[in-house]
Amino acid sequence: MFGRVPTTRRYLMCAPHYFAVNYAINPWMDPSRPVDRELALAQWSELRDTYRRLGHTVDEIEPQPGLPDMVFAANSGTVVDGRVLGARFRAAERAAEAEHFRRWFLERGYRDITMPTKINEAEGDFAWTGRLLLAGAGFRTDPAAHAEAQEALGVPVVSLTLTDPRYYHLDTALFVLAEATDAAPAQVAYYPDAFSAGSRRVLARLFPDAVLADADDAAVLGLNGVSDGRNVVLPAEATGLADRLARIGYEPVLVGISELRKSGGGPKCCTMELRK
Numbered sequence: 052m053f054g055r056v057p058t059t060r061r062y063l064m065c066a067p068h069y070f071a072v073n074y075a076i077n078p079w080m081d082p083s084r085p086v087d088r089e090l091a092l093a094q095w096s097e098l099r100d101t102y103r104r105l106g107h108t109v110d111e112i113e114p115q116p117g118l119p120d121m122v123f124a125a126n127s128g129t130v131v132d133g134r135v136l137g138a139r140f141r142a143a144e145r146a147a148e149a150e151h152f153r154r155w156f157l158e159r160g161y162r163d164i165t166m167p168t169k170i171n172e173a174e175g176d177f178a179w180t181g182r183l184l185l186a187g188a189g190f191r192t193d194p195a196a197h198a199e200a201q202e203a204l205g206v207p208v209v210s211l212t213l214t215d216p217r218y219y220h221l222d223t224a225l226f227v228l229a230e231a232t233d234a235a236p237a238q239v240a241y242y243p244d245a246f247s248a249g250s251r252r253v254l255a256r257l258f259p260d261a262v263l264a265d266a267d268d269a270a271v272l273g274l275n276g277v278s279d280g281r282n283v284v285l286p287a288e289a290t291g292l293a294d295r296l297a298r299i300g301y302e303p304v305l306v307g308i309s310e311l312r313k314s315g316g317g318p319k320c321c322t323m324e325l326r327k
């Protein structure tokens with residue numbers, strides 16, 4: 052009926068060898084609750100292997116001691132058309148991650164690398180639809196970083212305001228199911244309650260056929276999904292969203308992320324897309 056067509060992706064990931072929750076910079080993080088690093092590594096490895104099984108390429112960056120959140124690679128770069136916009140973290144605890152990723156891009160021959168002057172948590176707050184870069188602000192990325200992204204990447208940016216502290220990054224409240232093509236507009240999934248009233252109207256205008264997620268989907272970080280246009284990698288608990296996606300022709304792929312969620316992260320947070 053729907054014939055959803057996947058496109059092959061290239062991702063950058065960082066193994067959680069030094070993963071921990073020893074500070075709290077979002078409401079999910081509780082340093083007094085133990086995390087199982089071995090399980091985190093097993094879950095992360097399953098995520099990486101899932102991408103490879105689906106035919107995607109996964110590059111890895113060397114994790115660094117003392118940077119427990121470096122596993123959330125999505126926060127360290129926004130890459131569109133081979134152009135790289137790096138990161139500038141809000142929290143001092145994460146600041147050093149940005150330079151490790153900048154060097155990774157440099158060593159891999161990326162020529163057009165811009166480091167932001169404004170707070171910019173990269174794909175945590177930026178989502179590429181194939182035509183537009185949706186940009187979140189409210190908790191982490193500075194709204195002024197949106198204009199900076201437009202200038203550096205040369206793509207139109209649409210600003211959206213996040214209002215619920217549990218959904219502190221855009222990628223905890225919205226993800227792109229299918230990029231726009233010449234034949235069809237982009238399709239996204241989002242949790243309306245995470246956005247300001249004006250941003251909800253913008254989203255309704257831009258994406259009239261969006262999949263609207265509910266509070267249960269959002270509460271398990273179900274909006275932190277990664278789609279290749281057909282296969283949609285989701286946290287294992289996001290079964291309601293998975294069912295609704297399956298009914299419109301997507302192929303949900305459920306993965307365990309219990310340990311990474313203790314830091315406020317899911318599949319997308321661990322996954323930076325390298326768009327050529």
Ligand code: ARG
Pocket residue numbers: 076077080120123125126145174175176220222223314315316317319320321
């Ligand atoms: N503990 C990390 C932080 O609060 C989690 C980041 C999750 N990444 C994401 N793209 N939402 O910064």
